Amino acid sequence: MILLVDIGNSRLKWAQADGGLLQATVFMDYRQADFPERLREFWRHIAVPGQLAIASVSEHAVTMLLVDMARSLWSGIEVIMPRASETAFNVKNAYAQPEKLGVDRWLALQAVHRYYPGDACLVDCGTAITIDFIETDGRHLGGLISPGLLLMKKSLAQNTAALPFSDDQADTSLAVVTAAGINNGTLLAAAGLVEAALARQPKAYRVVLSGGDAEILARHLSVPSIVDGDLVFKGLLNYCRTENAS
């Protein structure tokens, strides 16, 4: 049994994998005061994992809390924390300083290369929206970073006098009330960003979406896309299998 954890900037996701098969994902808000207690209550009842694999783009303290908790629950558990590198699993990192690429992007790129082979455009619609291009041969071309939908809406509410925070249904039509104007405007900003990034490339790329806003973005993109919310977990599993085999 392997325990997989993806710590984003808004929330944490964890799942177990048995024989390479992913089980259901649990989403948790790790900024709440009772988070450690709630997590421990979950983990006390799961099948004992032999390995814990963590991908974190959050503060080190959150990772350490999880590692300490896992070690206290299951002494001898092996902890795996991949870092972005120059190459791994046939993917070549485009960054001049490869370790600076977010490990979530790095792991998701490896999963895309393995499960959706070909020229691909990976879009993670989380706290941030990241767009990364990868070639059939595993060459990462680089990417883009923008605020995610929630951040765009929050910053409008925080930096204007008249605009409220709104989190209702959105589409990309012209609005005649403020809330819809914000929801539709931010959604179109995200969709337009992805479409513009694709249009600027000299050839076509298969679009793969992940993250909390993947479904809504997929519904409003003018190009076909695949939604896979498990890319970071799938990327993490690569590292576990390798360690198991060695």
Ligand SMILES: Nc1ncnc2c1ncn2[C@@H]1O[C@H](COP(=O)(O)OP(=O)(O)OP(=O)(O)O)[C@@H](O)[C@H]1O
């Ligand atoms: N229950 C939820 N809690 C938080 N965000 C949610 C929820 N449901 C949907 N979302 C949407 O998901 C987005 C956050 O996505 P996700 O959980 O993938 O981010 P994250 O992994 O924490 O962030 P990142 O990896 O980008 O730092 C938000 O912009 C929000 O609009």
Ligand SMILES: CC(C)(CO)[C@@H](O)C(=O)NCCC(=O)O
């Ligand atoms: C961009 C985010 C926040 C997306 O989760 C994360 O991948 C990150 O913190 N990356 C480090 C900077 C970079 O990837 O260039």
Ligand SMILES: [K+]
């Ligand atoms: K993420």
